Amino acid sequence: MVRILFPTLVGRRNHPTQAFGVLPTLEVSLGYEVHAIVEREDWEQMEVGGSDGAMVRREVAKKAMKRVVRREVTDYELIPEGRNIRVTEETKHEYVDLVDEHILTTAICPKINSFLEGFNELVPKELISIFNDKEFELLLSGLPEIDLDDLQANTEYTRYSAASTVIQWFWEVVKSFNKEDMVRLLQFVTGTSKVPLEGFKALQGIYGPQQFQIQKAYGAPERLPSAHTCFNQLDLPEYSSREQLEERLLLAIHEASEGFGFG
Structure with missing residues (x-):
């Protein structure tokens, strides 16, 4: 549908x-x-x-x-x-x-x-x-099984790298999420809770295959993460601590229950 x-x-x-x-x-x-x-x-x-x-x-x-x-x-x-x-x-x-x-x-x-x-x-x-x-x-499709190792292996970074401290915090935080919050994150960034049958390497954007992306967001350090669902892109500020990242990310994905996050 x-x-x-x-x-x-x-x-x-x-x-x-x-x-x-x-x-x-x-x-x-x-x-x-x-x-x-x-x-x-x-x-x-x-x-x-x-x-x-x-x-x-x-x-x-x-x-x-x-x-x-x-x-x-x-x-x-x-x-x-x-x-x-x-x-x-x-x-x-x-x-x-x-x-x-x-x-x-x-x-x-x-x-x-x-x-x-x-x-x-x-x-x-x-x-x-x-x-x-x-x-x-x-309710119609149920909670999907999200393979976070597969998602992490198929993520691209802009103005960050896999070794960036904020990115390491991000994956630590996400891997601590319960199943519902993992699904909220997927919905927030991609616009859907569905996982491709072939895994995240087959994730689609508006113009075809498009991997999950994390891009450094500029602006006030306390701003919330935002997302561009057309491109499966998360704009993630460079937070000063793991705790701040977790608090801001959870707030963003829970607020998005009433509408897609879009920066």
Whole structure:
């Protein structure tokens, strides 16, 4: 089941970063365009791309979008008079959220409602509304067995190395976690509790195979770790002690029970 459905099943809205993480798996070209708008400073100069079903009109960069499906072209205004409103650096995140909402909610609303109608005949809404989306995913699939040695062997580092003190503390802390917190960490960084059948060497990102990554995060030393689920990436500050790392990491992954961590 596509994980974007879990919040809908329990009667909650998708968090914007959940949509951001799953969109490229559904529409590759559009996912690339949307991600580039967020991540790249030169997004306004990029060429419009894609012939696989969707593209963003950025030669005008308005709050409207054009989709090409089976050679039929349809224009959508994401907000009233959106075709006449330019997207700017200050408003690009709003634009990305509007694209996500249109593709993953508005455009498929009748199908979602039909799915929910059938699903709720089998599982009454009131029985599952007490859960959040991550709890419901675990209820359906159970707690996975996480091989931490395999995860550690298939982790890449940026501005850290495997020998860095903070990284050694990180693995000591994670190996002391109970099973539930290990799953929370996996959900926090990758967006899902599922472990690939072939092990963590087969972990997928939005553009294909993507190993678990830990990157040094700059900023205030007491800041929480954050995650980019599109890239299976944990941004980990250089904490001054193992105890501080453990406290900050646990706080981050528990807070993420209500939404994906995203820095």
